Structure formats: structure tokens, C-alpha cells
Amino acid sequence: xxxxxxxxxxxxxxxxxxxxxxxDNFATRGEVGAAVAVYVGGRKVVDLYGGIxxxxxxxxxxxxxxxxxxxxxxxxxxxxxxxxxxxxxxxLDAPVTRYWPEFGQHGKADIPVRWLLTHQAGLPALDRGLTxxxxxxxxxxxxxxxxxxxLWQPGTAxxxxxxxxxWLVGEVIRRVTxxxxxxxxxxxxxxxxxxxxxxGLPATERDTVAWDLAPPxxxxxxxxxxxxxxxxxxGAFAFPADADGLVSFNDPAIQAAGIPGAxxxxxxxxxxxxxAACVSDVGDGPLLSGASVDDAVVVxxxxxxxxxxxxxxxxxxxxxxxxxxxxxxxxxERSFGHDGAGGNLAFADARHQVGFxxxxxxxxxxxxxxxxxxxxxxxxxxxx
Numbered sequence: 001x002x003x004x005x006x007x008x009x010x011x012x013x014x015x016x017x018x019x020x021x022x023x024d025n026f027a028t029r030g031e032v033g034a035a036v037a038v039y040v041g042g043r044k045v046v047d048l049y050g051g052i053x054x055x056x057x058x059x060x061x062x063x064x065x066x067x068x069x070x071x072x073x074x075x076x077x078x079x080x081x082x083x084x085x086x087x088x089x090x091x092l093d094a095p096v097t098r099y100w101p102e103f104g105q106h107g108k109a110d111i112p113v114r115w116l117l118t119h120q121a122g123l124p125a126l127d128r129g130l131t132x133x134x135x136x137x138x139x140x141x142x143x144x145x146x147x148x149x150x151l152w153q154p155g156t157a158x159x160x161x162x163x164x165x166x167w168l169v170g171e172v173i174r175r176v177t178x179x180x181x182x183x184x185x186x187x188x189x190x191x192x193x194x195x196x197x198x199x200g201l202p203a204t205e206r207d208t209v210a211w212d213l214a215p216p217x218x219x220x221x222x223x224x225x226x227x228x229x230x231x232x233x234x235g236a237f238a239f240p241a242d243a244d245g246l247v248s249f250n251d252p253a254i255q256a257a258g259i260p261g262a263x264x265x266x267x268x269x270x271x272x273x274x275x276a277a278c279v280s281d282v283g284d285g286p287l288l289s290g291a292s293v294d295d296a297v298v299v300x301x302x303x304x305x306x307x308x309x310x311x312x313x314x315x316x317x318x319x320x321x322x323x324x325x326x327x328x329x330x331x332x333e334r335s336f337g338h339d340g341a342g343g344n345l346a347f348a349d350a351r352h353q354v355g356f357x358x359x360x361x362x363x364x365x366x367x368x369x370x371x372x373x374x375x376x377x378x379x380x381x382x383x384x
Contacts, residue, residue, distance in 0.1 A: 009035075009048040009063065014381055018046050021377040025370045026051060032362035033061040033210055035268035036374055039276030039355040040382070047269050053361065054211040066196055066265045067210040067359040068249045070340030071162070073199060073264035075347075077169045078117060078319025078338075079278060080185055082292045089176050092117070092295075092318060099175045106149040116168040117319035118300040119158045122150030123168065124307060125226045129234030136257040138180070141167045141233075151226065151306070158301035158316065160308055162231040166261025169319065182258040193283050195274060197266035200258030209265055212250055214241035215342060215363040222366070226307040240341055240363060247363065262341070268357040275337060275348035276355025293350045296320055296336045309366070321347075329372060331379055345371040352382050 004026050011019045018038065025031040033051035037044065053061040084090035090099070092114040097104040099113070108121075115121045126144050134140035145167060152159075161168065170181040177184045182199030190197050201209065231239045237248040248254065255265055278288045288296070301316040312327035320336040323329060328339055330347050331354060337347020342363025347356050356378060358371050 005051045007048055007050040009050075010046075011048060012045040014384065015045050015378070017381050018374060018377045019048060021373050022048050022050075025373065029370050029373075030362060030364075031360065031370065032213060033065070034358070034360045034362075034370075035061065035065065035067075036358045037267075037269040037272035037356070038378055039272050039280070039282065041353045042276060042280040042282050044269075044272070046272075046378075049268070055213065056211060061210065061361075063269070064196060064208060064267065065210055066198075066205070066208060066267045066270075067344070067361055068212060068255065069264050069266050069271065069344045069346070069359055070249070070262045070342060072266070072271065072338050072340040072344050072346045073260065073262050074165055074169075075320055075336075075338035076185060076197070076199065076264055076274070077166065077173065077181055077260065078296070079189065079274070079287065080173055080181060081113075081117065081169060081319060082288055082296065083188060084173065084176055086289055086292060090172070096172065099172050102146045103171075105146055108148075108150060108154070111150075111154045113172055114300070114318055115154055116161075116165070116172065118316055119161050119165070119305075120155050120301055121161070121168065122152045122154045122157075122159075123148060123164050124151065124159045124161045125230035126164065126234055129229075130236045132236045132253075135233050135236040135259070136253060138167075138257075142171055145171075157306040159306035160227070160230075161261070162227070163233050163259070163261045164230060166259060166263075170260035180258075181260055189274065189277075189287070190270075193270075193273060193277055195266070195270040197264060197270040197274060198258070199260065199264045201252075201255040201265045203256065205265075206252055206255070209255065210359075210361040212240075212247040212342065213362045214245045214247050215365045218365045222309040224307050224309075230307075266346075266357070266359065268359045271346035271357030271359070272355040273357075274355065275346055275357070276353070278348045279350045279355070280353040282355075293334075293336075297322060297334055297350070330375060331382070339371065343368050343370050345375070354378065354382075
């Protein structure tokens with residue numbers, strides 16, 4: 001008989017169903033180590049964790065264990081962009097060249113900042129391959145983006161910019177603020193809110209991070225040459241794992257560099273607190289204004305991607321994944337956030353003033369329902 005790991009943390013009695021589902025993910029869904037947290041109305045109502053953080057050593061998952069959250073990083077950059085809008089320093093509908101003049105080469109002069117956030121810029125992959133050293137250095141990627149022609153007429157279609165999103169949006173943030181996006185996020189958001197969330201992991205935190213385990217092979221893997229080139233940055237790294245099953249983003253150099261579209265490291269509690277702060281009084285009041293939230297939840301792209309798997313309902317706002325049944329149902333039309341490769345999920349819901357965070361180390365593939373089951377449990381508890 002397999003012994004189930006002990007679950008630690010706290011849960012409000014009204015949200016006991018979330019704890020039940022979290023335990024069941026270990027019992028029936030192959031969870032190895034994970035954490036889930038929920039805020040409602042600025043108050044933490046769920047903060048649970050359990051299992052093994054590092055299967056190499058047997059280190060247990062504890063309250064301070066962060067994990068690589070992959071594309072949940074995109075939502076973090078979107079929050080930063082909206083903060084700059086609120087400060088009057090960024091206009092999402094202005095051309096990118098207002099802030100980054102060199103971007104306008106090769107048919108890109110009229111692309112607005114918003115299309116970088118909505119996956120409509122036609123830049124999901126780069127024609128030139130990059131080395132890992134170039135990717136980690138930032139500037140070489142920017143130079144290649146500047147020299148890249150769009151793969152389709154910008155604004156006429158969308159296709160998930162799996163990695164390039166981070167440099168596209170991140171370079172705009174850097175041009176506006178003078179800081180790399182990870183530093184701007186740390187100074188403006190993470191430090192004031194007391195978050196254990198980093199885009200560029202400090203060396204002092206390296207040994208606290210969960211060790212990711214590769215997903216099982218897909219029965220019918222989706223393969224598209226453009227999508228493959230995009231997600232590996234032209235071969236700079238394997239994604240999600242190499243031929244030996246080693247997840248690339250376990251690499252300390254990648255974690256320290258803070259790959260801007262996929263490299264954030266965070267606890268579940270900090271992701272939940274971050275998104276709660278967007279829609280409720282956490283810290284010094286809501287991070288995002290009502291106007292920002294109203295803009296964030298507008299559907300900007302949906303349907304079949306130019307280069308992507310079959311459409312399963314994903315709907316994209318400006319930098320955020322929105323309520324997207326059947327693949328990724330959230331809490332409703334006022335939800336916005338992002339999921340991440342392998343099963344991570346973080347989002348806010350303005351109607352219910354919810355912040356949700358879920359992080360894992362056993363990656364799964366298409367059809368993984370662990371996060372969706374937790375979201376459904378939160379929804380049920382709110383309706384009770």
C-alpha cells in the first residue's frame with residue numbers, strides 16, 4: 001500500500017473542499033510535491049502544501065518552498081505593464097517603437113504594445129537559432145528580435161509566443177523603467193508585498209527551490225516546427241526536458257537569469273497574494289485600478305492559433321489567460337491570470353476578490369486536471 005504524504009498548512013472551514021481535492025491529487029493524480037493557496041477579499045483562506053520537493057534528496061515541501069512556474073511568469077509581466085499604464089508611462093495602444101525604436105525594422109514599425117501581450121505580433125519564434133549563453137545574456141535575444149520579420153501580418157492572427165513574449169514585453173518594461181523586468185517587479189511589487197517570487201533567483205534561495213520532474217511522454221504529442229523553435233529558442237535548451245529526462249529549467253543558471261516569459265520562481269502563497277493584491281486590499285490597497293481590470297478581462301484573441309495545437313477554448317486578454325473552458329476554466333468572466341507548463345496556475349477574480357496560486361514539481365501534459373479540480377473546488381465553496 002502506498003503511503004500518502006501528510007498535508008500541512010491551514011484552511012478555513014468554508015474551504016475544506018479545496019483541501020479534499022488537494023489531498024486527492026496526491027492519492028489519484030500522481031502528485032509528488034505541491035502547494036495551493038487562496039485569498040478571498042484580502043484574507044488568506046487556504047495555504048496548503050505537502051509531498052516531496054526534491055526526489056533526489058527526499059527534501060520535504062515546506063511553507064517556503066518555491067518552484068519554477070513557467071508561463072505563469074507572463075501574467076507577472078502583464079501586471080508590471082498595467083502598473084506602468086497606471087503611472088502614465090506606458091500606452092498599450094501606442095506603437096512599440098515609441099519606447100523601443102530599433103524594434104520597428106522589417107515590417108514591425110506599426111505593431112502596438114498590446115499585440116506583444118496578445119500573441120498577435122507574429123513573432124512566436126526567431127529565424128536564427130540561439131545558444132544558451134546568448135539567451136541568458138538578454139541583449140543578444142533583443143538584437144535578433146529587432147532583425148526578425150513577423151511570421152504573419154501582425155494583428156491578423158494569433159499564435160502563442162511561448163518564450164519571445166518575455167523579451168518582447170520585458171524589453172518594453174526595461175526601456176520605460178531603465179530596469180530589467182525582474183528588478184522592476186522586485187522593487188515595485190514583490191518586496192512591498194513580501195512575496196517569495198523572483199524573476200531572477202538570488203543565489204541564497206537556490207537550495208530552497210523544488211526540483212521539477214519531467215512529464216510522461218504524450219500519447220499523441222503536438223509537433224509544429226514553429227512552435228518547437230519558439231519554445232526552445234531555436235535550440236538553446238530542450239523543453240521541457242532533454243533526452244535524459246532532465247527538466248531544463250532546473251538549471252541554476254536559467255533560474256538565476258530569469259527567462260522573462262517562463263522563468264519565474266514562486267511559492268503558491270505568493271502567487272495567490274500577488275493576484276489577491278490586484279483585486280482587493282492586500283498591503284496598501286489594490287495594485288490594479290478598476291479601469292485596468294476592466295481592460296485586462298477583455299478578450300483580445302481566441303480560436304485556432306496560427307501555429308498551435310487544436311483549439312480547446314483558450315481566450316487571451318492583454319497578457320493574461322482568461323476564463324477558458326473547457327481547457328482552463330477559471331471562476332468566470334472577471335478572472336485573469338496565467339497557467340504554466342506542467343500544471344502550475346495563478347489568477348485573480350475581480351468579482352469574488354480571489355487570488356489563487358498552485359505550484360507543482362511533477363509536470364504533466366495535455367489533459368492534466370489537477371489545477372482545474374482545485375479551481376472548481378474554490379468555485380463550489382464560493383457558491384455555498
